[in-house]
Amino acid sequence: MPELAEVEFFRKQWDPGIGHVFDRVSVHPKARIFRETPAPTFKKQLAGETLEASHTHGKKWMFQFSNGKWLAGHLGMTGKLFTASSDYKPEKHDHLVLHGKATTLVFCDPRMFGKVTLDFEESGGFPKWWVDLPPSPLDSRFTKTLVFDFMARHPKSPIKTLLLDQRVFPGIGNWMADEICWRLPIDPATRTGELDESERVAIWKLTRQLSKQAMGVIGDEWKKPPNSWLFNHRWKDGGNCPRKDCGSDLTRADLRGRTTCWCPNCQV
DNA sequence: CTATTTGTTTATCC
DNA sequence: AGGATAAACAAATA
Numbered sequence: 001m002p003e004l005a006e007v008e009f010f011r012k013q014w015d016p017g018i019g020h021v022f023d024r025v026s027v028h029p030k031a032r033i034f035r036e037t038p039a040p041t042f043k044k045q046l047a048g049e050t051l052e053a054s055h056t057h058g059k060k061w062m063f064q065f066s067n068g069k070w071l072a073g074h075l076g077m078t079g080k081l082f083t084a085s086s087d088y089k090p091e092k093h094d095h096l097v098l099h100g101k102a103t104t105l106v107f108c109d110p111r112m113f114g115k116v117t118l119d120f121e122e123s124g125g126f127p128k129w130w131v132d133l134p135p136s137p138l139d140s141r142f143t144k145t146l147v148f149d150f151m152a153r154h155p156k157s158p159i160k161t162l163l164l165d166q167r168v169f170p171g172i173g174n175w176m177a178d179e180i181c182w183r184l185p186i187d188p189a190t191r192t193g194e195l196d197e198s199e200r201v202a203i204w205k206l207t208r209q210l211s212k213q214a215m216g217v218i219g220d221e222w223k224k225p226p227n228s229w230l231f232n233h234r235w236k237d238g239g240n241c242p243r244k245d246c247g248s249d250l251t252r253a254d255l256r257g258r259t260t261c262w263c264p265n266c267q268v
Numbered sequence: 269c270t271a272t273t274t275g276t277t278t279a280t281c282c
Numbered sequence: 283a284g285g286a287t288a289a290a291c292a293a294a295t296a
Contacts, residue, residue: 003274032291059275077275078294093293111292113275156286166276174274235274257288259273 002075004058004136004171005214009222010081011061017051017083017105022098031095032112033073042096045069045118051098051105057133058170068121072130076113082106134170137211147204155193159203161256162192169207175231176214178261180206182230185243185266189255234261241266 002010025046027039034042049065056062061081063071073079088104090097096116098105107116119127135141150168163169163177172180181188184202186195195203217225225231230250233239239250241263248265 006274074276077273078292110294111273111275113291115276154285161286164275176274178274256286258275 002059002079003173003176003214004056004138004211005218006222007059007061007075007171008056008215008219010075010079011054011056012220013081013083014051014054014063014105015083016103017098017100018053019050020100020103021048021050022046022100022105023048024099026090026097026099028095031109033076033079033095033107033109033114033116035115035117037116037118042071042116042118046071046098055130057130058136058166059173060130060133060170062126062130068124070119070121070127070130071116072119072127073107073116074114076109076111076115078111079107079109079114082108134167136170137172137207138215142208144201144204147207148200151192151195151200151203155191157192158189158255159186159192159195160188160258160260163203163207164258171211172207174258174260175234176210178234179210179230181267182241182262183210185263187267188260188262230261230263 025043027043029039031039046065046069049067049069051063051065053064054062060072060074065071084104084106086100086102086104093110094106094108096107121127146168151162154162160177160181163172163180178188180203183206184199186199217223228242230242233242233250241248241250243266246263246266248263250261251264252259252261
């Protein structure tokens with residue numbers, strides 16, 4: 001689920017913990033989210049530290065702790081961050097839990113496609129890999145040239161598949177990629193090399209526009225997006241194209257392994 | 269019981 | 283070498 005705006009929403013769920021010390025950390029030692037770093041390392045390193053600040057970039061989040069410790073992560077398909085009361089008892093899928101005097105911070109992820117990592121920076125600055133992440137669509141460095149060059153390198157990929165590539169479209173996920181194709185409108189299976197200049201410009205602009213809009217709608221309070229977006233119609237069977245004067249039945253099918261929803265009438 | 273899932277990484281084939 | 287594609291990962295939900 002979580003794409004750039006949802007990740008921003010979840011980041012803010014830990015805001016009540018900023019400025020607080022977390023003296024105890026509990027983990028599920030076998031949970032896949034810890035990947036290459038042993039779970040006890042998170043326990044040992046984070047216990048006693050203060051949460052100082054938080055950040056997001058695309059689908060990644062980063063929590064800055066005292067003594068140059070950085071907790072980064074990804075929510076995968078089903079990851080969630082939330083705050084609970086200080087007497088909260090971790091449940092089955094709560095893999096990483098920080099216990100403070102006033103509050104408990106929880107990372108929960110039933111499917112465990114998410115991950116967490118730990119970085120140490122003596123200097124106090126961001127870890128280098130974080131600084132080197134590709135520019136977000138919300139950043140002015142997300143230029144037309146960047147997008148055009150990437151498209152030129154992948155002329156045979158369907159445009160929707162390209163939009164999911166985090167190396168150039170960080171934060172764009174399945175619903176956003178479908179939304180962009182629908183707004184253009186273009187068939188999501190269109191090979192990128194078949195797009196003309198104006199369509200490629202539109203992809204770039206719509207990526208920026210939708211990223212900004214999603215942040216506004218979902219990033220703060222997770223409001224329901226307007227019915228004029230494809231978003232509200234794409235999940236249920238029998239959804240109809242919300243475009244004015246269309247209303248055709250939407251189609252859902254697999255495209256390179258991802259469920260894709262589009263309007264067969266508008267998107268040709 | 270079966271089919272489905274808003275993501276990423278790895279393997280394999282070209 | 284590097285791009286395109288499918289499979290693997292795990293568990294809840296319908």
